[in-house]
Amino acid sequence: MKFIIGRDQILAPLQQIVSVIEKRQTMPILSNVLLQASDDQLVMTGTDTEIQIVSKINIESILKSGEITVPARKFLDICRLLPPAAEVSFELQDDKVKLVSGRSRFSLSTLPAEHYPEFNESNYEYDFVLNAGKLKKALEKTVFCMANQDVRYYLNGLLLHVSNSRLKLVASDGHRLSIYEDDIGQATGCESRIILPRKAVQELSRLLDDPEAELNIQFSNNHIKLYYKDVVFSSKLIDAKFPDFSKVFNQSFMSPLLIQKQLLREALTRVAILSNEKYKGVTFDIAGDSLKLSTHNPEHDEAEEELVIDYQGEPLTISFNSQYMLDAVTNLDSEMAVLTIASNASSCFVEEPEQALFKFIVMPMRM
CATH class of the missing domain: 3.10.150.10 (DNA Polymerase III, subunit A, domain 2)
Structure with missing residues (x-):
């Protein structure tokens, strides 16, 4: 496995992935990022088994295909501290990865890619397109009302209610509540309520940085998947019923x-x-x-x-x-x-x- 990539090209996607990875892991491989290089594309994957981010980068300098996992935070710190516009040569030699950039040389330990956990997903029943800026604003107006480590675990998340062409987001910690309601912009033909976990909501809010971009959202009763530019974001859902808050209006x-x-x-x-x-x-x-x-x-x-x-x-x-x-x-x-x-x-x-x-x-x- 060997490729050359610009530091500026890999830095932002790597930061998105590392934010999902927990610092303390029960499985050492979960501290690593999975790298797969083939057909002029580098695919990077990070997960904590509850949330997964997959980022795809198009690069022409793939000299040898292959896949491996490397320590995510160390890899990010190396890339971050290299000078802007630097080029990074990445080469797998035996069970080590050699990184070369200008006069800098690094050697990172690896773990085999075949041991990287698979993110089990169900068949997605619903599928619709939404403006990323619209969802970002909806998250910003509701996220602060979510509970944190409440025993009523359904409050440690965000209700996403899709009713044909209407989108409603609701968050509450039992003492306060926020509601955001907007038009999706198209008829989705679906009527469903799902609860996104707290961490997924925070990571998603961080990820959506382009208000003009389109977002393709797919979800079932257990999982949600969002396609955003060159990133695929997946998360498990909270299996519970959100409390009925409609009485507060009546x-x-x-x-x-x-x-x-x-x-x-x-x-x-x-x-x-x-x-x-x-x-x-x-x-x-x-x-x-x-x-x-x-x-x-x-x-x-x-x-x-x-x-x-x-x-x-x-x-x-x-x-x-x-x-x-x-x-x-x-x-x-x-x-x-x-x-x-x-x-x-x-x-x-x-x-x-x-x-x-x-x-x-x-x-x-x-x-």
């Missing part, structure tokens, strides 16, 4: 509260400095055209700030986790924020004044 609400996003964000950040470090609670006192934010902590420190708002409803006092409210407000694209609290004070909708594609729901807390 209730009566108080008058909406309109406020400048930036003012609310800055005031919340300041007041939260003196909140209880564990609970991060901030109290909202809403009356007329005034919103008073206040907080205190066990050390008897207190903070208070008053803001001008547009509100026609009844006076109200309610408390929220300041970080949850900040995350929701920060993720709005508009200059104004609309807060709508349920009549029974069980939830607060945070959205934009115009009909936006997304909305956030934050549950109140007892102070």
Whole structure:
């Protein structure tokens, strides 16, 4: 196996693959990247058995075909630290790989390619095309609400609901919820709900760097596969049912509260400095055209700030986790924020004044 490749050509695909590979592995070969060179193409594969990324690079200088696995992070670090526009000569000699670039020489240990684990995939029932920028935005507006290591494992992921030409993404950690809904741009003829694992969502969000590119998505009940430029991304799915969140919409609400996003964000950040470090609670006192934010902590420190708002409803006092409210407000694209609290004070909708594609729901807390 022997080929010559430009450092700049291999670096980005190698970074994408290494991000999937776990640092601590039960099987040593999972720390390696699989390299397959043949027919003017280098195919690189990385997996943690739950997620797999396959990247294809067209190169003319394949002097000898073959396949081998090399330590992924070491290979990446070597390529990363070489000067830009450098050329790398890659040659397999016995059970070592010799890397030569200019005056630099490296020798890497290898493991046989035939021992590399196969990523078992099912037959894909659904198939549709989506703009990559659309999915990237949908992920950005929902990913921060996913749970992390929750015992309700279905919350450690993201619901992807395809209903013919509509796409809906939902994430929740049980205390807050984000919903993004958009048009796919074509009739898919499919009606399905799947849950993507947390790591797959994060890697996918990192991978989609071209908003103009097209994305071919295939999925079944157990797996999802996405074709993006020269990359094939596959992941297992969470086998569970996402909780029914539709009830939160079917209730009566108080008058909406309109406020400048930036003012609310800055005031919340300041007041939260003196909140209880564990609970991060901030109290909202809403009356007329005034919103008073206040907080205190066990050390008897207190903070208070008053803001001008547009509100026609009844006076109200309610408390929220300041970080949850900040995350929701920060993720709005508009200059104004609309807060709508349920009549029974069980939830607060945070959205934009115009009909936006997304909305956030934050549950109140007892102070």
